Amino acid sequence: MERWHGLLTKKSDYLFEIPMSYKQGMRVPGLVFADEALLELALQDQALEQVVNVAFLPGIINASMAMPDIHWGYGFPIGGVAAVDIDSGVVSPGGVGFDISCGVRLMRTDLEAGREAGKLAGLLDALTALIPKGVGSTGPIKLSKTTIREVFVGGAKWAIRSGYGLEQDLRHIEHNGTHSGANPDKVSEHALHRGLDQSGTLGAGNHFIEVQEVSEIYDQETATAFGLFQGQIVIMVHSGSRGVGHQICTDYVKVMGAAVRKYGYDLPDRQLACAPLDSPEGRDYLGAMTCAANYALANRQCLGHWVRLACEKTFGAGSIKLGLDLVFDVSHNLATIEEHEIEGKRRRVCVHRKGATRAFGPGHESLPAEYKKVGQPVIIPGDMGRASYVLAGTDIAMQTTFGSTCHGAGRLMSRAQAKKQISGTELRARLERQGVIVKAGKMALLAEEAPDAYKDVSRVVDVCEGAGISKKVARLKPLGVLKG
Amino acid sequence: MVAYGSEPVEHTADIGIAVWGDSKEELFVAAGLGLCGLMYDIEAVIPDESREIKAAGYDDESLLIAWLDELIYIFEVGRFMFHGLVVNQLDERNLVASGSGQHFDPGKHSGLREVKAATLHMLKIIKNNKWHAQVIFDV
Numbered sequence: 170m171e172r173w174h175g176l177l178t179k180k181s182d183y184l185f186e187i188p189m190s191y192k193q194g195m196r197v198p199g200l201v202f203a204d205e206a207l208l209e210l211a212l213q214d215q216a217l218e219q220v221v222n223v224a225f226l227p228g229i230i231n232a233s234m235a236m237p238d239i240h241w242g243y244g245f246p247i248g249g250v251a252a253v254d255i256d257s258g259v260v261s262p263g264g265v266g267f268d269i270s271c272g273v274r275l276m277r278t279d280l281e282a283g284r285e286a287g288k289l290a291g292l293l294d295a296l297t298a299l300i301p302k303g304v305g306s307t308g309p310i311k312l313s314k315t316t317i318r319e320v321f322v323g324g325a326k327w328a329i330r331s332g333y334g335l336e337q338d339l340r341h342i343e344h345n346g347t348h349s350g351a352n353p354d355k356v357s358e359h360a361l362h363r364g365l366d367q368s369g370t371l372g373a374g375n376h377f378i379e380v381q382e383v384s385e386i387y388d389q390e391t392a393t394a395f396g397l398f399q400g401q402i403v404i405m406v407h408s409g410s411r412g413v414g415h416q417i418c419t420d421y422v423k424v425m426g427a428a429v430r431k432y433g434y435d436l437p438d439r440q441l442a443c444a445p446l447d448s449p450e451g452r453d454y455l456g457a458m459t460c461a462a463n464y465a466l467a468n469r470q471c472l473g474h475w476v477r478l479a480c481e482k483t484f485g486a487g488s489i490k491l492g493l494d495l496v497f498d499v500s501h502n503l504a505t506i507e508e509h510e511i512e513g514k515r516r517r518v519c520v521h522r523k524g525a526t527r528a529f530g531p532g533h534e535s536l537p538a539e540y541k542k543v544g545q546p547v548i549i550p551g552d553m554g555r556a557s558y559v560l561a562g563t564d565i566a567m568q569t570t571f572g573s574t575c576h577g578a579g580r581l582m583s584r585a586q587a588k589k590q591i592s593g594t595e596l597r598a599r600l601e602r603q604g605v606i607v608k609a610g611k612m613a614l615l616a617e618e619a620p621d622a623y624k625d626v627s628r629v630v631d632v633c634e635g636a637g638i639s640k641k642v643a644r645l646k647p648l649g650v651l652k653g
Numbered sequence: 654m655v656a657y658g659s660e661p662v663e664h665t666a667d668i669g670i671a672v673w674g675d676s677k678e679e680l681f682v683a684a685g686l687g688l689c690g691l692m693y694d695i696e697a698v699i700p701d702e703s704r705e706i707k708a709a710g711y712d713d714e715s716l717l718i719a720w721l722d723e724l725i726y727i728f729e730v731g732r733f734m735f736h737g738l739v740v741n742q743l744d745e746r747n748l749v750a751s752g753s754g755q756h757f758d759p760g761k762h763s764g765l766r767e768v769k770a771a772t773l774h775m776l777k778i779i780k781n782n783k784w785h786a787q788v789i790f791d792v
Contacts, residue, residue, distance in 0.1 A: 170665075214665065240665060240666065241665060241666070242666070243772050243773070243774045243791070244774075247666065267769045267770050267772075267791045268769060268791075303759070303764075304692075304759070304763075304764030304765065304766060304767050305728075305729070305732070305757055305759040305762075305764045305767075306759055307759075359726055359730075362726075362730045363726070363729055363730055365730075372767060373766060373767045374766070374767055374792055412729055412730075412769075415769040415770050415791070416726075416770075418770065419722050419770045419771075422773070423715070426715070439773060440772075440773050440774060580665050580666045581665070582665070583663045583664055583665050584667075584668060584792075585661060585663055586663070611763075611765070611766075613765070614766060653767075
């Protein structure tokens with residue numbers, strides 16, 4: 170892969186700017202949140218050229234942004250953030266991704282890892298038995314063409330009303346568990362069919378459920394507000410909208426390809442295909458995308474329910490006695506209409522976050538009372554060998570990145586290289602020597618997800634904190650991982 | 654000598670294939686089998702039944718993507734695996750193909766990986782003395 174040789178100005182230890190003069194057609198500069206070390210990694214593929222290309226989008230405001238975990242994607246870089254004006258801006262499926270509303274939720278317990286070490290293997294076994302996962306798997310939830318429309322509109326609320334989880338979970342999910350504006354009529358038959366048997370399934374690839382221990386607290390007040398304490402057992406679920414999202418993105422990339430010609434856009438990369446927000450194509454995409462987002466919320470809500478059941482079975486007590494609660498559920502592939510203050514005025518914008526997480530700061534009106542003082546929880550999955558993190562949103566994020574931060578570590582190595590370095594069986598043995606129990610459906614897929622294949626998430630979150638766009642709250646150590 | 658084939662292409666986050674064929678039809682067959690080989694073990698598939706596959710686009714590239722996306726759909730929703738593929742009709746906008754294979758039962762068969770979609774990323778179709786193409790899949 171060719172190294173990027175564009176123009177970069179260092180603005181601070183954690184911020185670099187690509188000036189508009191670098192490429193004719195840029196409407197705003199590029200802003201890269203990184204330190205020198207992470208920037209060096211970013212320069213090794215063409216991710217920064219993608220940051221430049223995003224700056225061509227009509228209606229883009231302030232800057233085309235790159236989070237510290239940036240890497241090469243499709244049109245938009247992974248780790249890209251772009252906000253556009255609601256009236257003059259465009260929406261681009263490439264700025265959301267194929268796995269619409271892929272995201273993470275973190276569940277907390279009152280259990281201490283030290284005390285319960287003997288039960289962890291049993292917990293992983295219970296999760297293995299309960300969680301539908303793996304290539305081609307289905308679960309107990311079978312939707313019809315009618316009920317899937319209810320999922321598209323209801324999201325996590327649908328799941329709770331169908332018996333998966335508790336009403337109180339909703340206040341700890343973005344948008345209270347249901348995105349408004351879903352339009353099931355704009356979801357194709359293919360997308361509908363892909364979703365009928367996949368509700369409440371984990372999937373494969375880089376999706377996982379991980380049992381973790383809170384190994385370090387960085388901000389005691391915020392950790393307490395989030396219900397976290399040192400040595401605690403927590404459980405993280407990483408999954409998305411499954412085939413529904415993949416198909417909706419596929420369908421609308423085609424629609425937008427035609428829209429670019431219709432609206433006369435001159436874009437440097439056809440994967441940035443887009444249409445005005447205020448156009449039939451734009452409205453149709455948002456309506457369908459929202460269905461996928463709700464499908465993902467319902468999916469994680471169902472998976473969270475089975476996590477509760479697995480814990481209840483393993484520890485012999487109900488969820489309330491175990492203190493089993495949802496800390497928060499975040500998405501890291503979505504475009505949402507939000508209100509932000511820009512040059513002293515409140516404006517409605519559409520924020521594309523592709524491999525980036527919403528990170529609203531203290532006082533934001535969307536936060537539940539218990540989080541208002543400390544900011545929105547941000548769940549950052551790392552790799553299965555090292556660590557994951559809980560961060561919190563900040564005022565600086567609201568001022569500089571439209572309330573956005575990183576989403577994880579970003580890959581460093583291709584899947585083929587990862588498999589050459591280590592086999593799935595060797596990797597499992599190595600992780601188990603480190604004290605991580607591994608339950609994986611496919612050894613080859615496990616090898617592709619080896620820790621060495623990813624950047625060091627600790628560096629990524631340190632840079633986010635250094636740049637002020639989120640603050641570290643807790644570090645989570647993997648104890649056991651379940652993969653498809 | 655095999656007139657068509659495929660081999661993997663390195664990509665940091667996802668997986669690609671480079672395919673070739675003497676004719677455009679063979680190119681599309683190679684691409685289809687290359688994709689199927691990412692999703693399941695083609696060699697182990699018993700050619701019990703036949704299926705017809707149709708795809709439509711507005712040029713070679715969009716047609717190739719539509720063809721590949723349809724194969725993903727047939728595996729994921731139709732739960733059908735192909736052992737072999739034949740392109741019966743191909744012009745710039747339409748493809749009609751058929752393939753022999755069997756039903757996928759996750760209890761009995763082992764899928765290799767989930768493929769989300771065929772992407773436009775680094776998509777190339779070139780004709781010199783042979784047809785060549787490169788496609789990256791989002792996994």
